[in-house]
Amino acid sequence: MLYLPSSRIRELLKVEQAGVWLDRSSNTKELWMVAKLPMNVIRAINAGALVLLGSWVVEIDGKRVAAFGFRVDDNPQHPTLYFGACRSTEQVEDLRALLTTTWFPLQVHNETFLPVLHADCRIVPERARPVLDLLPPVGDSPATEQRELRVRALDVIAASVEPDAVPDARLRASCLQPLVFERTQSLKSYVPGTGLVCLDDKDEGNELERLGFQAFDHLCPFGAFHQPLVESGGKRRELCDILAVSRIREQEDEGIFVVQSKVTSATPESLGRTDARRAASIQKNILCAVGQLNGAIRRLRAGDRIFRADGTSVEVDPPVPDLKGAVEPLNIRERASKVGHGIVLVSDMHEGVDWKAVARELIHVGKAAGYLCHVLDLRELQRLVSHSAGRPAMLERYLTQRWQLMVQPKSALVRSQFLR
Template identity: 25%
Template sequence: MKIAERIYKELMHEPASIWFINDDFGAKIMVKIPSPIIKSIMKGCKIEFLFGKDNSQQAAIFHTGLRVYDDPINYATITGTERFFDEHCSLAAIMNRSFTYIHFHNELGICVATAKLSFSIADQFRVLNLQGNPERLYCGKFDEIISRSLDCFDYSIKIKNKQKNVYVIENIAIEGKLEDWIIMNNTVIGYNEINHVMVDDKDEGSILEKEVTIILDDLFRQKLYLNPQITKAKGYRELTDVFAISDNGLFLIESKALGVIDSVSNKTMEKKVKGVQKQISTGIDQLVGASRKIESNTKIYDKHLKEIIFNKTSFLHCIVLVSELLPFGDWKTIEYKMFKVMVENKIYLNVIDLREFMQYVGHARGSADRLNLMLIERVEAFVKNENIHMRLNVMKE
């Protein structure tokens, strides 16, 4: 497998990761992280690159990571292990340059922004000294030994985990300086929609709606509708953000973006959580209203005001899709509301973030019925565990 092909596959399947690249087209660093974190970096929050070397094995295992101080306490961190010789050589080449370019990819794998990245010369030497001879570093598959070593790296850089028998490995953190930003104006052509997406668009809710339709486009094709309409006393109003139809299920989606661009930079995590919870509560109310319109056989139109013809199914899938489901604070009120509206309205209700939703769509493998069943199982798991922050492991048979 060629290097570019391998990286592309990893980019499409990894929820978050870092790639160090040095090829015939030049040197660069690629990062895949959620859009709200990219926006925080663009606003100027500090970023650190993390490196660790585990000398417990005959061939030392080298780990890398990125820490983003989008919150002073609960900052975002991604980590991984370099397992290919080209990665070791690329990192060494980048640390011998005065600067390189970094490409930021969102949850969809789309490059949304680039910037010029530089480090201090002293920090570059620190990384090169830690790395040593690239030919003596581990290359191979990700097995139990590598997994345990990565746990040790996480432990060494103060990431909380429940793993036992971890040990400290040598590690360093260096701050990166970003300048000369370029924002990409991406156009995605689908079956029903042509969506223009820019990460710095101040209408963050509209961008998230478009991203949802991009994700679902190949699954539902001509039966996917952005901003469907219903009639009111004078004119029309929006039924929901996204409406998707399959033979065995109807999907109503309300997207709620975590506002970053115009938000106060030093907002506390408590205020962020309350803001997300308020949006989710509003989204649930909107979905209940939309589901009742479906049940009452209200005529629904696409955004061109052409009537959408469909067969009503027994249960509706209602989804509040957020850009980030923050794992902090007390969520009991939201959880109780979810139970209540599901019982009273006979709907399936999921509150899910964009990254996990993409995993479900990916595991559906082109089948809307499979997505339908997996979302039902997710609701059942939520009812059983009574926890909005659970994540299901989808296993292939």
């Protein structure tokens, strides 16, 4: 069954890092649940991680707020909650319709808002009866502009799912029930310059690289290179996973972006790993990638020749009509001499990682290399690129602000928020 998102959901998929929403398909008006989740979480769901459908009613200042979402047990010690509050009477009524049915269709999108998973989901309506009985009646739901009220309600819900949660009288009703997935289907999307994106791809590392490259290729046309090569001892080897540079500079001191990616595998076997083992593995990979970035930046600043994966020099443009006058010539050594950005792109910003130790290494390597170094996951990168509005100089500004936030508390666990 084909799902065509409404204009509201299309916008949310673009601007939100993650979320769960209800939508009436534009082609059939059937009620769908739509989610935007990190690719590693989607892979965990596909590998068999338990998913619970949550629904809640919270009373704040005499107003009832309805909310719903997913809890994904991809990490047994720290399950992840994706949820939001209803903003209108119509959304409350859609939630009421969902909770009274026995099944509904679900479509899941990744960080770059590509659809990657479809499933028919079964629930037991009787389990949600306490929530249904207290859903706000027509006209009682908070107005769209009452954002503060919704935020306070969501804080109550977030606190209620913590292991040591204290009962809160404001939480009037709640329900967490398992989702039974039936007729799941992996959806395939072909992206020019990136290739096929689907859950059937077993090379998760290359997939993360390609999705990261997609973001930089959009931001830096004719200046983004996947798996560029450098000459070393008469041979050519991979310099980094992604190299990107603006070809239309707004400022003279614009530098380059050097990216090394590290993925955390999401398989049925990996779901059973302890929290400590998972965090230790991620931290080890991050520190390894920081060292690789340091080496790549040194080669760039030394003026070593850089080649595309097909062996052609990155400083020789493809034969595209009128390209020569549209973009400035590419001088990698000159651009590498500016203050650039080294990025470790990861699939999981796991909270169990010692992010202070990671920050110390990023600051140390960055100081030696003359670059600002960061750790981002794909949804953070996509969010920053999206808000850069096609301007690499704006991405540099956002990354610089993010780096400043990292060095103040000396923790590399930083999340960007853009207020609308």
